[in-house]
Amino acid sequence: MSSPDLAALWARLGWQPSAEQESLLQRLQDQLRLWNTRLNLTRLVEGDDFWIAQVFDSLWPLAGVLQSAREGDGGAPLRLIDVGTGGGFPGLALAIALPNARLTLVDSVQRKVDAVRAMAEALGLGARLEFCSDRVETLGRSKPWRGGYDWALARAVAPAPVVAEYLVPLLKPTGHALLYRGQWSPVDQQQLMEAVALLKARISSIEGTELPAGRGQRHAITLTPLAPCPMRYPRAVGLPAKQPLGAGFSPGAGSV
Helix, strand or coil: CCCCCHHHHHHHHCCCCCHHHHHHHHHHHHHHHHHHCCCCCCCCCCHHHHHHHHHHHHHHHHHHHHHHHHHCCCCCCCEEEEECCCCCCCHHHHHHHCCCCEEEEECCCHHHHHHHHHHHHHCCCHHHEEEECCCHHHHCCCCCCCCCEEEEEEECCCCHHHHHHHHHHHEEEEEEEEEEECCCCHHHHHHHHHHHHHCCEEEEEEEEEECHHHCCEEEEEEEEECCCCCCCCCCCCCHHHHCCCCCCCCCCCCCC
16 A cells, blocks of 8 residues: 655645654554554554544544644643544544644444553553543543543544533533534434534534545534533433434433
């Protein structure tokens, strides 16, 4: 598999990593190769699969945040949470790209969390990262996770209304939830609008892009709070997926 033109990739992103950051991304690829032989984390390990479908796809929705960090905006360190991190994306890519940020990487599968922790420690990132194998429905009802994050992220986890219920309760009043999606339709948007209204949030932006090298269409959906998320959300483990908000679910039925 051919190696991508990284200079062109960064130009497309509108962000240039330092030499150290680019080296860390290359070492992350090596770590992913190593751990993928022990645990089936991902098939996206080599060439464009890694640099475009993993790294670029993790970073492009936050290009503005990356640029602000590079320019030194002087604000408090950002707190981000990656829900359903799987093989460590977008969390590990963002930890490298945002060297002052603090991240929480969550996955319900302990073996994946252990592998991602080992990769992070091998890259010298462990001090800024927290790892958790709990269910996000549980975290979203507990301090310090509930209401604790500037950005809550989920990539390829579940339908958008389900992901919204996972992420919005985790946000600070000024925070943002970022849903990484593939295709996006008016029906998807309507269902998500109905869900976020119950969560006291709104869709603040919808961005689309074509990944380089014909790797497919992507959308980034950003949500922002309008008021504190009602304490009934997230509902008990499993309920968000079984009874998605905005799909005929009545908040008074089955809520906890």
